[in-house]
Amino acid sequence: MEWLHLLVRHWAYALTVLLILIGLHGMLLKRNLLKKLIGMNIFQGAIILFFIVHAYKDGASVPIWSKALGEHAERYMNPVPHGLMLTAIVVSVATTGVALALLSLIHKRYGTLEEDELLTALRADREEV
Amino acid sequence: MTLESPVQIAFLAAGGVAHESARLVPNASDLPALILVPLIVGVFLVPLLGLLRRRLAYVTTLLILATYAALALTGLRTVLDGSAIHYRMAGWTPPLGIELALDPLSAFVMVTIAVIGLLVTIYAGAAVRRETPEREVAFFALMVVMLLGLSGMVMTADLFNLYVFFEVSSLSGYALMAVGHRKAVVSAYRYLLLGTIGASFYLLGVGFLYVLTGSLNMADVAARLGDLAGNPALSVSLVFMVLGLGLKMALFPLHIWLPDAYTYASSTSTAIIAPVMTKVSAYVLIRMLYFVYGADWSLSELGVGPVVAWLAMGGVVWGSVMALAQQDAKRMLAYSSVAQVGYIGLGLATGHPLALTGAILHILNHAMMKSTLFLVTGSVELSGGSRRLGDWKGLGRRMPLTFVGFTLAALAMVGIPPTSGFFSKWYLALGLADSGQWALLVLLILSGLLTAGYFFRVLERVYAREPREGAVQPAGEATAAMNLPVIALGAGTLLLGLFNAWFVGRVIAQALPAGLNLPGVS
Numbered sequence: 309m310e311w312l313h314l315l316v317r318h319w320a321y322a323l324t325v326l327l328i329l330i331g332l333h334g335m336l337l338k339r340n341l342l343k344k345l346i347g348m349n350i351f352q353g354a355i356i357l358f359f360i361v362h363a364y365k366d367g368a369s370v371p372i373w374s375k376a377l378g379e380h381a382e383r384y385m386n387p388v389p390h391g392l393m394l395t396a397i398v399v400s401v402a403t404t405g406v407a408l409a410l411l412s413l414i415h416k417r418y419g420t421l422e423e424d425e426l427l428t429a430l431r432a433d434r435e436e437v
Numbered sequence: 438m439t440l441e442s443p444v445q446i447a448f449l450a451a452g453g454v455a456h457e458s459a460r461l462v463p464n465a466s467d468l469p470a471l472i473l474v475p476l477i478v479g480v481f482l483v484p485l486l487g488l489l490r491r492r493l494a495y496v497t498t499l500l501i502l503a504t505y506a507a508l509a510l511t512g513l514r515t516v517l518d519g520s521a522i523h524y525r526m527a528g529w530t531p532p533l534g535i536e537l538a539l540d541p542l543s544a545f546v547m548v549t550i551a552v553i554g555l556l557v558t559i560y561a562g563a564a565v566r567r568e569t570p571e572r573e574v575a576f577f578a579l580m581v582v583m584l585l586g587l588s589g590m591v592m593t594a595d596l597f598n599l600y601v602f603f604e605v606s607s608l609s610g611y612a613l614m615a616v617g618h619r620k621a622v623v624s625a626y627r628y629l630l631l632g633t634i635g636a637s638f639y640l641l642g643v644g645f646l647y648v649l650t651g652s653l654n655m656a657d658v659a660a661r662l663g664d665l666a667g668n669p670a671l672s673v674s675l676v677f678m679v680l681g682l683g684l685k686m687a688l689f690p691l692h693i694w695l696p697d698a699y700t701y702a703s704s705t706s707t708a709i710i711a712p713v714m715t716k717v718s719a720y721v722l723i724r725m726l727y728f729v730y731g732a733d734w735s736l737s738e739l740g741v742g743p744v745v746a747w748l749a750m751g752g753v754v755w756g757s758v759m760a761l762a763q764q765d766a767k768r769m770l771a772y773s774s775v776a777q778v779g780y781i782g783l784g785l786a787t788g789h790p791l792a793l794t795g796a797i798l799h800i801l802n803h804a805m806m807k808s809t810l811f812l813v814t815g816s817v818e819l820s821g822g823s824r825r826l827g828d829w830k831g832l833g834r835r836m837p838l839t840f841v842g843f844t845l846a847a848l849a850m851v852g853i854p855p856t857s858g859f860f861s862k863w864y865l866a867l868g869l870a871d872s873g874q875w876a877l878l879v880l881l882i883l884s885g886l887l888t889a890g891y892f893f894r895v896l897e898r899v900y901a902r903e904p905r906e907g908a909v910q911p912a913g914e915a916t917a918a919m920n921l922p923v924i925a926l927g928a929g930t931l932l933l934g935l936f937n938a939w940f941v942g943r944v945i946a947q948a949l950p951a952g953l954n955l956p957g958v959s
Contacts, residue, residue, distance in 0.1 A: 335630055348633055355637055355644065362648050389647070392597050396640065399604045406608050407629055410615055413622045430620055 320361040327354030341414065341421040345407050352400040356393045363389035468512045469524035469537035469592055472547065475504040476585040483581050487574030495562045498577040502558050502584070506551035513544040519947045523594070531594070532654035538594040541947035542797070546591045546720045549801045550713050552929075553808050554584045556922035557709045560812055563918040567819055568703045569616050576616065580709060583609040587717045596643045596653045596729075599721065603639065606717070607632050607685075610710055617703030624697035631684055631694045638681030645674030646729075659729050666734055675735055678725050679745065686718035688745070688782050689752025692775045696759075699771035704815025707767065711774055711811055712804035719781045719800060723793070726785065727950040736788040749782030750880050757887035761894075766814045766824045769891060770807065773850065776888070777803045783877065784865050790953040792868025794945050799861035802849065802930065806858060809846035809926040813839055816919050820911035826895060828909050830902035835911060838920045840899055845927030847892040849934070852885050857933035860941075 315322050331354055334347020363386040369377055371387035415421055418429040463471055479501035487494030516522060521540035525531065539547075558580070565576050586606025593599050611632065615625035647653060649670055650661040665671050680691070687695040695715075699707050726735050736742030756776030763769035781803070784796025814824060816839045822828065833840045849858030862885065869878040904910055914920070933940060946954075 332634070335634065341626065344630055348630060352633070352637055355640055358641070359644055359647075362644070388653075395597075395601055399601065402608055403604065403629070403633055406611055407626065410611070410622050410626045410629065413615070414626060417619055417622065426623065430623060433619060 320364075321358070324354045324358045324361060327351075327357065330354075339423045341411055341423065341426070345404065345411065348407070349400065349404060352396070352403075356396055356400070359389040359393050359396075363387075465515055466522055467524065468508070468515060468522055469539040470526070472505065472508045472512055472539070473537075473585065473588055473592065475501045475508065476581060476588060479505075479581040480578070480585060484574055484578040487578065491573055494574040494577045495558075495565075498558050498581060499555075499562070501581065502551065502555045505584075505588075506548075506555045509544070509547045509551040512539050513541070513548050513944070515539075516541050516544050517943065517947060532652040532657040535598050536594040536654055536656075537592045538655075539592065541944065542720070542723070542950075543591045545797070545944055545948050546717065546800060547588060549716065549804050550584060550587050550591070553712050553804050553926075554580070554709065556925055557705065557808060557812070560708065560815075560919050560922045561705045563916050564705045564815055564819055565703075568705060568815075572616065576613070576705070579609045579612050582606075583613065583709070584713075587713055590717055590721060594655045596646065596655060596658065598653075600636065600640050600643060603636050603685075603721075606714070607636060610714055613706040613710060614698050614702045616706055618701040620697075621701035621703070624694075624701045628694045628698045631691075635681045635684030635691075638677045638684070640681075642674045642676075642678035642681060645670050645677065649674070655724070655729050659731065662730065666738070671730075672739055675725075675730055675739065675741060679722070679741060682718050682722045682725070683745075683748075683782075686715045686722065686782070687752075687775055687778050689748050689755055689775060689779060692752060692756075692778075695775055696768055696771040699774065699811075700765065700768045704767070704811055704818060708808050708811040708815060711771075712808040715774065715778050716781070716800045716804055719778065719785065719796070722782075723785050723796070727793075727953075732788050732950070732953070736786065742786045742788050745786035746783050746874070746877060749779040749786060750877055750884075752776060752779030752782065753884045754880065754887070757884055757891065761887060761891045763891075764826055766817075766826055766829065766895075767811070769826070769895075770810050770814065773888070773891070774803075774807060776884070777807065777850070780862065780865060780881075783881070784861075784868065787865075787868055787872055787874065787877075789868035789872045790949055791864050791871060793949060793953060794941060795861045795864030795866075795868060797945050797948055798857070798864060798941065802857045802861050802933065805926045805929050805933070806846040806849045809842050809923055809930070810850075812919070812923050812926070813843040813846075816915035816923065817911055819919070820913065820915050821909070822911035823909035825909070826898065827905065829895065830898045830908065831904035832898075832911070833900040836914050839915050839923055842920070842923035842927035843899070844896060845931055847896060849930040851889045851892050855931070855934040855937075857930045857937060860934060860937045864941075 327350055331347045331351025334350060335344050338344050338347060365385055368383055368385045371384045377383040411421060418426055420426055420429065479498065483494050483497050486497050516539055519541060521538055524537040526535040526537065565573050569576060583606050586602045586609060589602030590599055590606060593602060611625050611629045614628055615622045646658055649665055649668065650658050652658050652661060684691045699711055726732055753776045756772045756779060760769045760772035760776065763772060781796045781799050784792045784799065817832065818824060845856065849856035852859045852862045866878060866881055869881060
């Protein structure tokens with residue numbers, strides 16, 4: 309029963325693992341290119357959550373200096389992961405943007421985002437080589 | 438602090454001022470930031486001037502990359518005594534602030550990126566106009582962004598900063614990869630998905646390291662890891678890092694994105710991405726294994742070394758066999774890239790100083806060889822020829838200069854002395870023999886035969902056969918601007934081979950991590 313205890317105590321981490329698996333499943337096994345992108349977003353979101361969960365402390369305050377809490381670092385949340393993840397969110401948005409641009413080009417050229425239909429279209433496309 | 442001069446403002450743009458005593462004239466200790474400044478300026482300047490007049494984008498890129506290359510070479514010369522220059526961004530001390538570090542290893546990889554970038558730009562000036570008409574400005578702008586991202590990855594000493602530069606280079610790389618053949622968008626999209634998994638795995642690895650040590654500065658993390666050996670979380674972080682970086686460097690069997698992406702992208706994009714992108718990921722892997730985790734723990738104790746070494750060897754054999762089976766020149770070169778990256782992986786996983794020397798030398802070697810070969814396929818296509826190897830018969834007489842470069846690079850790929858390709862494999866073989874890895878050594882030598890197989894097959898067609906009836910033939914020799922980089926890179930592989938002893942003793946020996954020393958070199 310120890311693992312159950314561990315799971316209950318660290319349920320937030322278990323959730324990120326679950327989200328990572330859902331995301332990877334979407335990216336690798338879904339047959340629609342847009343669903344793959346959604347999987348990618350879930351996957352990246354899970355990693356962002358992983359950092360944020362780590363920064364959380366029970367009963368701690370926001371990382372803004374206040375007189376009442378003084379200079380006890382343990383009474384504040386860790387601001388570094390939040391800062392890092394802001395950047396990671398920007399990166400993830402940019403990646404999504406590039407991916408959507410590629411998807412719209414794929415749709416314009418081949419008229420589909422379904423992998424099976426796309427493979428047929430690619431095989432039929434004998435431009436150049 | 439007030440801003441007094443344009444120099445200072447330019448420095449602020451690079452995050453450079455705010456030292457305790459802001460200097461107006463930068464000196465050698467500012468080199469890590471200074472090397473990046475031309476690229477940062479270029480990211481804005483190239484599209485802006487390109488809007489004014491399209492041709493200006495090319496000229497600006499050329500000037501910017503020339504400055505960058507000159508600074509990178511100065512950087513390499515400054516640290517060749519084995520020292521390192523540490524630069525604190527905006528004056529914040531590490532581990533809180535972000536640190537840039539120029540040591541012999543990063544300076545060496547930086548010079549590789551700069552030289553390849555500069556030579557490919559010379560070629561691109563003539564090629565991009567015809568390959569992707571109307572899109573020159575975007576092409577050059579994206580190329581500068583990508584080179585900035587790669588240089589940042591090489592220069593930074595901060596784990597998270599590395600991730601950001603990683604994505605900067607990747608995103609511009611995906612866009613460059615999507616240009617070219619109609620199918621390129623699909624292969625670029627697949628590359629984007631897998632590349633994002635790779636980068637995210639790297640980020641997860643960083644997350645575990647941060648949880649364990651509370652620090653993101655590489656040197657600081659390395660110092661704090663000492664007491665943590667045996668902690669399972671540390672092993673997990675290493676596994677994520679190796680998986681993520683392995684995906685980006687196309688380590689077998691994580692190479693599946695590579696053949697399609699390289700085949701369908703435009704030749705100029707491939708010629709700039711193929712030589713540097715996977716190599717920089719290999720560099721980061723060396724950085725992590727040897728400088729952050731420590732080779733003794735990561736390679737030997739945890740057993741990552743043998744796993745990566747055998748996978749890399751699998752890549753060498755698989756890539757070579759697949760290359761042998763290809764009829765399309767670019768696809769053959771793409772599979773050959775899988776094989777050549779395998780050599781680098783093999784060298785860095787063995788943990789022997791000689792093998793690591795081979796791996797580091799092969800980063801430069803393979804960058805030069807592969808860039809030459811992809812540029813030649815581009816030249817053939819742009820002069821009206823085809824990528825089908827069957828149509829390459831008799832090309833040696835039709836495009837003699839172009840194929841001098843191709844031949845030199847192909848000989849270096851096969852590893853014929855005195856080309857440089859021979860020496861990187863020689864060091865690899867010495868390292869494997871010295872560490873008693875006989876099975877890998879035998880496979881290494883056999884794989885050389887496979888490489889000889891697929892390159893001599895091409896050379897024989899190019900020089901010894903008459904053109905086939907009705908074959909698609911190029912009109913004639915490529916332009917001088919396209920031939921210059923090809924010949925320069927081909928000659929580079931020869932020169933690097935001839936002056937190999939000097940180069941390895943002077944440069945690579947300094948780049949090895951502390952504790953690993955070449956026999957005979959102090």
